[in-house]
Amino acid sequence: MTVARLTEHAPAVSVPLPDAAGRAIAASRILDTAAPDPYRTGHWTLRAGSKVGAVSLAVPGGDSVVLRITPKVPIARLFFLIGYSLDPRGWRDGDVEVGDHDELLPALAHAVERQVDRALRQGLLQGYRTFEDSALVVRGRIREAEQIRRRFGAVLPVEIAYDEFTTDITENRILRAAVERLLRLPGVPQDVRRRLLHQRVRLAEVSPLLRGQALPVWHATRLNARYHQALHLARAVLGGSSPEHTTGELRIDGFLFNMNKLFEDFVTVALREEYRGTDRTCRLQDPHHLDEAGEIRMKPDFVLYGPEGAPQAVADAKYKTEKSGGYPDGDLYQMLAYCTALGLPEGHLVYAKGNAPHAAHRVRHAGIVIHQHALDLDRGSVGLLGEIRSLARQMASGVTVRSRSEQLPGG
Incomplete structure (x- = not known):
């Protein structure tokens, strides 16, 4: 059995794999990279992305292959x-x-x-569970519509439904x-x-x-x-994501967590909890349109609505930054579109990693400020929820916070 141990978003490694297994891994999109190693025959270059867990591949006529992908967070x-x-x-x-x-x-x-x-x-x-059955004696309730449909006026058997106290x-x-x-x-x-x-x-x-x-x-x-x-x-x-399928004669079985989705769920649920009991409402994956014709759809991860029902703040969770030098520009463009469509002066991008705890950018000719926050997942749960609480407070107040390394025009 070949065991390949990978770490999420770590550098690629070269692993000896049968071509059938390598092709199946590439087709399944479990990893960010799965390609033949150009320098070593019979080896494949593998690089994990944001999916973590374990996957087994049963190769016909050969050894099985196991991928074990470890998350970076504890x-x-x-x-x-x-x-x-x-x-x-x-x-x-x-x-x-x-x-x-x-x-x-x-x-x-x-x-x-x-x-x-x-x-x-x-x-x-133990608890009560409803069962439906055909019986020669009446027990519970007669399902009259089903009796007529299935029995055509016959008296027996009787279509019944009853509750039973069971495990x-x-x-x-x-x-x-x-x-x-x-x-x-x-x-x-x-x-x-x-x-x-x-x-x-x-x-x-x-x-x-x-x-x-x-x-x-x-x-x-x-x-x-x-x-x-x-x-x-x-x-x-x-x-969890369960890549149970067959590619030709090759069976893939495993269990994976998508760290992107997990981080998004945590951020949005934690933000929603901070506003519980207030006069504000929260919507997750809130559907909107960018254009007036309603043809360009978008779904911000989190939208906060004020007491009057108007949007007050918008946030999007991003687990991984793709640029080594800082936050990706594409996320800024996406948040600018959200703020423009919702009529908001500020937007918030929440990352699991970053080179600075906070950055803010005022968009030229628009006056919209886009905040970029980095949560420290290495902190304890109390500290992590404290960061979420601070973010929720800032979103509710709408106050622009400057970081040490920035100067916003007009400040």
């Missing part, structure tokens, strides 16, 4: 971003135990198994699906795999979810409180 910080994005009010520091693992998938599998074990210590949760409920089905998903993935440590197998036995009487169907919705209540953390992590497992 694993504990990554789980904070995931947990807070999914449940900002229910999240607490230290809720998720990742063990001693420094790679994403082993840490995720460990965390899910621990949370599932904690959820099931008092036994499987075969949505919460348990989601946990079982997450456990089984992890058991199919490459790179799960043997000790964690054994514990996951034990959890699957505990959930054996629960109906499995069908592949390809939408994940059923569960609602947080007092009755299922002990399941909350496990269900949030299970959602992360089942909702």
Whole structure:
């Protein structure tokens, strides 16, 4: 088995790969770069982008290939971003135990198994579930429309619907699906795999979810409180990018997080939380049009509306800066379009990396000021949320803040 260990946005490495595997990786767009190495026969040049996790490729007639892509941010910080994005009010520091693992998938599998074990210590949760059936006796409610459609006036059997108090409920089905998903993935440590197998036995009487169907919705209540953390992590497992497909005779199976999407979710959810309980409203991925004819569509990540319902501030989250010398100019043009269409004097770009904590640019002949902020993901969760709080305060006030290295005209 060939194992290629990569780090997100790190320099490219040369890895020995069968041509079929290399071509499949290139076609899947898992990596930013996947091309034959021009200097070494039988090697491919691989460079990871913003997707992190593990992918296994089963090569017919050859060894399997495993890609393991490690995030640059610490694993504990990554789980904070995931947990807070999914449940900002229910999240607490230290809720998720990742063990001693420094790679994403082993840490995720460990965390899910621990949370599932904690959820099931008092036994499987029970609840009412509605079943539909054809029966010779009436139980529950008769489905009259279905009886007429299927039975054409016959008395028996009867189409019925009834509620049953059972462990075969949505919460348990989601946990079982997450456990089984992890058991199919490459790179799960043997000790964690054994514990996951034990959890699957505990959930054996629960109906499995069908592949390809939408994940059923569960609602947080007092009755299922002990399941909350496990269900949030299970959602992360089942909702992650899953490159399960076949390219010719080559099967690809894996689990990936898109750091761009994860950072965007964290920033927008955290900003929304800062305005909760105020007279302002927030919209994520808010649809607008740049032109008067309504043909050029755009969706800012975050738009803040004032008490009167008019746009007050706009923000866009950008995980990676592409220019070594500073922020990319293309982001400035995009934010200028947002501000122009929304009629706003200021816009905010939020990065996960940057050479300076803050920069601001006043656009010539327009008077629009575009702010560029850099969040420090190496900081602790309290410090990181403090940065979000400062940003939210600035967006609400509309006050232009100067950085030491800039001078805005008219200041």
